[in-house]
Amino acid sequence: GAVVSQHPSWVICKSGTSVKIECRxxxxxxxxxFWYRQFPKQSLMLMATSNEGSKATYEQGVEKDKFLINHASxxxxxxxxxSAHPEDSSFYICSARAGSPTQYFGPGTRxxxx
Amino acid sequence: RKEVEQDPGPFNVPExxxxxxxxxxxxxxxxxxxxxxxxxxxxxxxxxxxxxxGNEDGRFxxxxxxxxxxxxxxxxxxxxxxxATYLCVEYNxxDMRFGAGTRxxxxx
Numbered sequence: 138g139a140v141v142s143q144h145p146s147w148v149i150c151k152s153g154t155s156v157k158i159e160c161r162x163x164x165x166x167x168x169x170x171f172w173y174r175q176f177p178k179q180s181l182m183l184m185a186t187s188n189e190g191s192k193a194t195y196e197q198g199v200e201k202d203k204f205l206i207n208h209a210s211x212x213x214x215x216x217x218x219x220s221a222h223p224e225d226s227s228f229y230i231c232s233a234r235a236g237s238p239t240q241y242f243g244p245g246t247r248x249x250x251x
Numbered sequence: 252r253k254e255v256e257q258d259p260g261p262f263n264v265p266e267x268x269x270x271x272x273x274x275x276x277x278x279x280x281x282x283x284x285x286x287x288x289x290x291x292x293x294x295x296x297x298x299x300x301x302x303x304x305g306n307e308d309g310r311f312x313x314x315x316x317x318x319x320x321x322x323x324x325x326x327x328x329x330x331x332x333x334x335a336t337y338l339c340v341e342y343n344x345x346d347m348r349f350g351a352g353t354r355x356x357x358x359x
Binding site: 183 | 348
């Protein structure tokens with residue numbers, strides 16, 4: 138199956154700093170990439186959808202100025218959590234799609250903000 | 252109302268047991284459905300698509316009931332390695348919605 142990577146796999150940072158997470162589709166071109174957040178024992182919550190070369194579409198309640206998404210190429214999307222706070226600590230997962238409904242997920246990034 | 256609802260469990264079953272999960276959805280126009288499996292602290296992985304006529308993949312059987320708006324997953328002859336959280340997914344108009352997941356633990 139298609140492979141999606143994420144980097145870093147885990148990060149610990151101080152409150153107020155910004156963290157960038159990369160999502161790459163390694164063996165296919167992803168027309169659409171998605172960013173999810175998952176708190177412990179809860180479902181995946183879609184944060185935003187991004188199409189290559191255009192602005193991301195954010196879900197209701199997700200601050201676009203806090204969670205900056207860039208989808209500069211068909212194989213790379215980045216999520217930057219700006220001025221992170223402890224409540225932003227979560228498991229961030231990206232996924233990529235290349236036309237069919239099937240989404241391929243990255244391994245996730247565990248963010249801990251102290 | 253949540254769009255996709257699942258019983259969170261946990262379901263604790265012995266090895267070899269048959270276990271079934273249901274998932275209800277609210278959007279009658281939803282086009283496709285999937286079951287994903289998520290291990291602890293890992294990303295979800297596609298287990299199987301759900302077809303209207305029902306489909307089987309080894310020990311796993313998925314069914315869709317559009318009239319009652321639910322999908323089901325049946326696991327036969329449970330293995331220890333089946334322990335995971337199973338996510339029901341609804342797809343409609345380029346939009347995928349995940350259920351909260353049903354936790355399954357298979358015990359020796």
